[in-house]
Structure formats: C-alpha cells, structure tokens
Amino acid sequence: MKQPKNTIKLSPPPVSEPTLDVTGKGARPDSDIKPIQIKVSVARHKEMKAYAAEQGISMTDMLLEGYRMLRETRGG
Amino acid sequence: MTIISCIGQKGGGSKSTTARTLAAGFTEAGWKTHLADIDEKQQTLMKWCRRREEAGLPAIECGLYRRVDTAVKVKEQYHLIIIDGRPAAETTSMDVAAESDLVIVSTGPTIDDLEPSLELGRELTMKGIPREKIVFLVAKTPSAAEGKKAQATIAAWGFRVLNATVRFQPAYGQALDGGRALFETPFKTLNDEARAMVEEIHDIINA
Numbered sequence: 282m283k284q285p286k287n288t289i290k291l292s293p294p295p296v297s298e299p300t301l302d303v304t305g306k307g308a309r310p311d312s313d314i315k316p317i318q319i320k321v322s323v324a325r326h327k328e329m330k331a332y333a334a335e336q337g338i339s340m341t342d343m344l345l346e347g348y349r350m351l352r353e354t355r356g357g
Numbered sequence: 358m359t360i361i362s363c364i365g366q367k368g369g370g371s372k373s374t375t376a377r378t379l380a381a382g383f384t385e386a387g388w389k390t391h392l393a394d395i396d397e398k399q400q401t402l403m404k405w406c407r408r409r410e411e412a413g414l415p416a417i418e419c420g421l422y423r424r425v426d427t428a429v430k431v432k433e434q435y436h437l438i439i440i441d442g443r444p445a446a447e448t449t450s451m452d453v454a455a456e457s458d459l460v461i462v463s464t465g466p467t468i469d470d471l472e473p474s475l476e477l478g479r480e481l482t483m484k485g486i487p488r489e490k491i492v493f494l495v496a497k498t499p500s501a502a503e504g505k506k507a508q509a510t511i512a513a514w515g516f517r518v519l520n521a522t523v524r525f526q527p528a529y530g531q532a533l534d535g536g537r538a539l540f541e542t543p544f545k546t547l548n549d550e551a552r553a554m555v556e557e558i559h560d561i562i563n564a
Binding site for chain 2: 288289290291292293294300301302303304305
C-alpha cells in the first residue's frame with residue numbers, strides 16, 4: 282500500500298519557538314518597558330531624588346505621578 | 358477609508374504586483390484609490406504608474422513616501438490606500454501592518470519562499486497584529502497543484518489564505534512592463550484569475 286501523500290510543505294513550529302525578529306528592535310509589544318531620559322541640573326537632580334526618597338517612592342513613580350496629574354489638569 | 362498593505366519577508370514575492378493589480382481593480386470599480394510607494398530606492402510603483410500613463414491607460418494615483426505615517430496622512434482623501442512594503446521585512450513592516458486594515462503577505466509556493474513569509478506572519482502576530490488582519494496570497498505558482506500545497510501549508514500554520522492564486526506566466530510580466538495590471542493581459546483566463554484575487558480581497562474588506 283502507498284504511503285499517504287504529504288499535503289503540506291512545511292510544518293508549523295512550536296508556539297514557544299522565538300521568531301527571527303526580522304521586523305527589528307523598533308517593533309516591540311506595547312507592554313515592553315522602555316527607558317526614557319531627561320536632563321536636569323545636578324542641583325535639580327539631587328532635589329528630585331531627595332524628595333522622592335522622602336515620599337518613599339521611586340523617581341519613576343514620582344515622574345509618572347506628575348504626568349498623571351498634568352493630564353488630569355490639562356486634559357488631552 | 359481602508360488601508361491595505363502588501364508586505365513580505367523577501368524581495369520578488371509579488372508585493373508590488375499585488376499592490377498594482379489591486380489599485381487598478383479598485384480604481385476601475387470606482388474606489389478613489391491611492392498607491393503608496395515607500396521604497397525610495399526602487400520606486401517600482403512610481404515607475405509603473407508612469408509607464409501606465411505613457412501607455413494611455415486609466416491613471417492610478419501614486420505617491421512616494423519616506424515614512425509610513427506620512428503615507429497614511431492622506432487617508433481621508435481616499436476610499437482606499439494601498440501600501441507597498443519595502444523589498445525585505447524590516448522595522449517599517451510592523452509600522453505598515455499596524456496602520457493597515459488588511460495585511461497581504463504574498464509568497465511564492467516553494468519552501469524557500471514560504472518559510473520566511475510564514476515566519477513573518479508568525480512574528481507579526483506575536484508582536485500584536487491580529488491574525489484575522491493577515492491574509493496570504495500564493496503567487497508565481499508554476500502549477501495548480503503547487504499552489505494548493507502552498508495554500509494547505511499556510512492554512513496549517515493557522516493563517517488565512519486566498520483561494521485565488523497567481524500563476525507564474527510570462528504574460529503577467531509583460532503586462533506589468535507595459536504599465537498594465539495582472540487582469541489587463543491579452544488572455545482572458547489569466548485576466549479572470551487575477552480579477553478573482555481582486556474580488557476576494559474586495560469581499561474580505563467589505564465583510
């Protein structure tokens with residue numbers, strides 16, 4: 282008896298197999314974390330860092346809180 | 358307003374051919390259509406549109422853009438924008454796919470063509486492009502049997518694939534050389550097959 286014919290040319294890989302990333306590093310899912318950089322004077326940096334520490338939050342949390350408040354105030 | 362894009366993982370996969378044929382088909386059907394060429398180096402679409410105009414064929418609006426976001430800025434002026442991706446997949450492929458209502462990945466039927474195209478499809482979905490927005494087209498197929506096998510492979514990878522295929526035919530190349538679309542050859546059967554592809558895309562975006 283003949284073997285059944287192979288009807289497809291290529292089997293799909295396991296779901297867990299990473300892709301070749303041909304679309305580059307700029308193509309990242311929205312949930313990825315990406316750094317953001319701002320430049321301030323040394324004095325302002327110290328002041329901000331100290332204030333965040335006093336409040337018991339990170340610089341990131343402090344800046345994000347400021348962003349949230351600004352959006353609430355100004356809208357958009 | 359609808360945005361269709363034609364992208365691929367490698368050159369020669371019939372992206373521009375598909376884009377041009379769709380543009381001609383939709384323009385003929387009364388859609389105000391714009392072809393967006395984002396390949397500054399080759400400018401395949403721009404040159405084809407020029408050849409088309411010189412041949413006295415119905416003109417198709419075409420523009421050359423450096424960036425995808427600039428190309429889609431004109432969307433409100435048209436019923437349909439067709440974006441032809443760059444020769445090989447790179448960062449713009451994601452931008453193009455994200456802006457599109459339908460992403461057409463055209464591929465040849467050989468494993469050499471299918472594998473990178475399917476990998477691109479897999480990558481797009483893993484990076485957040487909904488699977489239902491992607492449709493594959495088997496082009497440059499030397500026979501119906503090869504086309505069917507390629508279609509079955511694409512389906513096995515979980516992607517939608519057009520029933521229509523584009524055969525490898527010298528007359529198609531000659532048509533494109535003369536500024537014509539795939540359904541504007543002197544041969545009825547070839548024209549009908551190309552029109553079937555356009556109509557299938559039409560049905561998908563109107564579903």
